[in-house]
Amino acid sequence: MGHVFVMDHPLIQHKVSMLRSKDTGSKEFRELVEEIAMLMCYEATRDLPLEEIEVETPVAKAKAKALAGKKLGIVPILRAGLGMVDGMLNLVPAAKVGHIGLYRDPETLEPVEYYCKLPYDAPERDIYVLDPMLATGGSASAAIQFIKDKGVQRIRFLCLIAAPEGIERLNKDHPDVDIYVAALDERLNDHGYIVPGLGDAGDRLFGTK
Ligand SMILES: O=P(O)(O)OC[C@H]1O[C@H](OP(=O)(O)OP(=O)(O)O)[C@H](O)[C@@H]1O
Numbered sequence: 712m713g714h715v716f717v718m719d720h721p722l723i724q725h726k727v728s729m730l731r732s733k734d735t736g737s738k739e740f741r742e743l744v745e746e747i748a749m750l751m752c753y754e755a756t757r758d759l760p761l762e763e764i765e766v767e768t769p770v771a772k773a774k775a776k777a778l779a780g781k782k783l784g785i786v787p788i789l790r791a792g793l794g795m796v797d798g799m800l801n802l803v804p805a806a807k808v809g810h811i812g813l814y815r816d817p818e819t820l821e822p823v824e825y826y827c828k829l830p831y832d833a834p835e836r837d838i839y840v841l842d843p844m845l846a847t848g849g850s851a852s853a854a855i856q857f858i859k860d861k862g863v864q865r866i867r868f869l870c871l872i873a874a875p876e877g878i879e880r881l882n883k884d885h886p887d888v889d890i891y892v893a894a895l896d897e898r899l900n901d902h903g904y905i906v907p908g909l910g911d912a913g914d915r916l917f918g919t920k
């Protein structure tokens with residue numbers, strides 16, 4: 712069973728509350744999504760391997776640590792996942808970025824794929840899949856399956872708000888994938904929206920509704 716890490720950092724909690732408000736406009740919404748993604752990236756990269764190096768300071772030689780060169784990849788689920796990319800890249804600028812296009816059919820709530828482009832060396836990388844919303848879990852589960860089908864072995868999923876149904880589905884379909892969430896909400900409503908949630912993340916990011 713994958714681990715579920717619920718972010719309890721006060722800065723994350725504060726920013727998520729601002730994100731939820733219906734009075735937060737697209738500009739501020741985009742800024743908050745990027746900032747929260749950056750803070751979550753910090754938490755989700757805690758176990759990156761380090762190696763010993765030697766650095767010459769202006770005073771003396773020092774034994775120091777540096778990243779051991781683990782290759783990372785970031786895969787946002789279009790559209791809403793795009794809002795989290797720059798926050799991640801701020802901290803791991805060497806990561807390669809792939810894209811998976813999925814939308815959730817509003818009637819069936821099933822994910823429909825329309826795009827997939829991953830880095831050519833994706834199987835050598837630890838992949839962080841990004842989507843602000845984990846509702847039924849259908850989109851995240853399908854995206855992770857595409858990525859596994861390309862030969863990737865180590866995958867983590869980062870989302871801002873999750874419903875218990877989505878967590879359960881992901882844990883069942885992909886027990887090897889760790890899940891990082893900024894907030895775990897109560898439930899889904901009859902239209903598959905997270906309650907209380909924040910509405911439609913894609914529409915709020917891009918101002919389409
Ligand atoms: O867990 P699920 O029930 O699959 O729902 C979550 C999905 O729904 C939203 O995308 P949407 O279909 O609205 O597409 P968009 O990002 O283009 O707005 C969200 O960004 C997730 O991808």
Ligand SMILES: O=c1cc[nH]c(=O)[nH]1
Nearest residue numbers: 846904905910911912
């Ligand atoms: O609450 C939800 C559920 C799915 N997608 C969203 O953007 N919001």
Ligand SMILES: [Mg+2]
Nearest residue numbers: 911912913914
């Ligand atoms: Mg949407």
